[in-house]
Amino acid sequence: MSKMRTPAMEKIEKKNAKRKKPVKSTPMRESWKRFKRNPTALIGLGVVCILILVAIFAPLIAPYDYKVQDYSAMMQAPSSAHLFGTDQFGRDIFSRVIYGTRYSLIIALFCTIAALFSGGLLGIIAGYFGGTVDTIIMRVMDIFQSIPMIMMAMCIVAVLGNGIPQLVAAIMFASMPTMARNNRAAILRVRGSDYIESSEAIGVSQIQMILKHMIPNAAGIMIIYFVGFLAVSIMMMSSMSYIGVGLTAPTPEWGLILNDGKAYLTSAPYMMLFPALMIMITCFAFNLMGDGLRDAFDPKMK
């Protein structure tokens, strides 16, 4: 008896053909799976993505030029013409805040990368070699940390003047100790593992050990710190600009906009409200994402 092919059978066959091959599970994919299941982390990621888009397309989104002063529209409350109102020079605050996203994100990224390459590298070296090298590096980091961040920034600005490179340098020096300490801890955790010893036993060289085994295995934790530092950098940058040791006018940096508005806090609170909200939302998003990453990379750490 020959098999009958019913429409139902064909339907099942079609469905089976469509079904994708099971995806191989790698540690990275597992982490991504855990991340996807975490709604707050996804919100953080979503907000960060929106902020990045805003930064890229700022000229298209902003209705006005951020530095054009319009003396016919000074200190106007939020309206359909000026969503976030205007400041004392008649500049559109919405446009300034939108452009500010660019400065905040890019400078924060630079600061964090700079901190990673200085402090992070020192931490990795200290953690890997241990002993005297470790002691010397970490004590120098302690000295750095004992100088308050704002004071360090003021010194750097006093010597080198205001500007983006100086700001990056100041934040880098201020975050270096923490970055070093975190990365050192990440490496130490991996260093004690059996698989490091087992690689040593088969003759893997020191450099290969760091590059192929230790950094990939510590990468998860390092990424978490990296994202966390983006938020910290944005905060630092804004607070430095706010007290006048960061960027200078007319740069539309959030901290600077805050500073512009502080004289009019009672009469025009919206001038401070919107930049402050942006700083808050950005840091909050990075922190949510960072927490999500921590849970994703390191489910046991919870």
Next chain:
Amino acid sequence: MSNLLEIKNLKKYFSTPRGELHAVDNVNLNIEKGKTIGVVGESGCGKSTLGKTLMRLHTPTSGEVLYNGEDIAGMPMKEFKQKYRTNIQMIFQDPYASLDPRMNVLQLIEEPIKVNHKDMSKADVTARAKEMMELVGLAKRLEGSYPHELDGGRRQRIGIARALSLNPDFIVCDEPVSALDVSIQAQILNLLQDLQEERGLTYMFITHDMSVVKHISDDIAVMYLGQLIEKCPANEIFKNTIHPYSQALLSAIPIPNVHVKKERMILKGELTSPIDPKPCCRFAARCPYASEGCMEKEPELREVKPNHFVACHYAEKFMK
């Protein structure tokens, strides 16, 4: 038979804030080619340190390790890596922790070949790794799997393949089955034995499990607090144990028969500290037969019977 490895007065001390920790203290041991020497003792007695010192994962404090007559303990690390790294290999205790979780099976087995045979082409390395997988009984479909997807037995097979891929003569097996289920333990032990027959391997088999050591060893060395206290052929130790500590160890082997009532010798007291130990018999504090003589002098390992070495002042008293 010739000795593949001769360990002479090997010492490994670790500096601690409280003093020198004598992890391996004055160990003398000859290992014959093609044989298995079982090293037994409780946790912290220095058996793993001994194995790792032979591997040069630790640099010995003093003493010699002659490998085919050449001292490998004292030679510069670079020379050791070039000449002997592939000859001496190790299988690690915990197959869950000793494999890099970010590498798949094939990558894990390729790694030692790549590192030690830099001139080999990529295709040759892969071919050799695949050959190794077959040898240790890992199915081809597991090539792309990651350690976390596999059970302990399979993972330990990866560890064995990694060690074997370098064609070693001597393998330190550091408790290779203690982390595995009993049913899988037998598989791995049999695999190790088959490989030994095929390739003429020499094993140092470190374990705290007397029934495992009985199964696999030709010679048995018992360690206590960094020292070798008894060494003899495997069947001899099960018949004529001499050192009181070995007796206690043996009495701890369970017998799978409910009707057998066995006199168990249970040791009292704690291990004495391995940090700056006093020059006396280190087992004296726990030994049920200890007398004043034991506290005065350190016993040396001596041959009380042909091929049976014991470090006890009163060895003759315990001989049957």
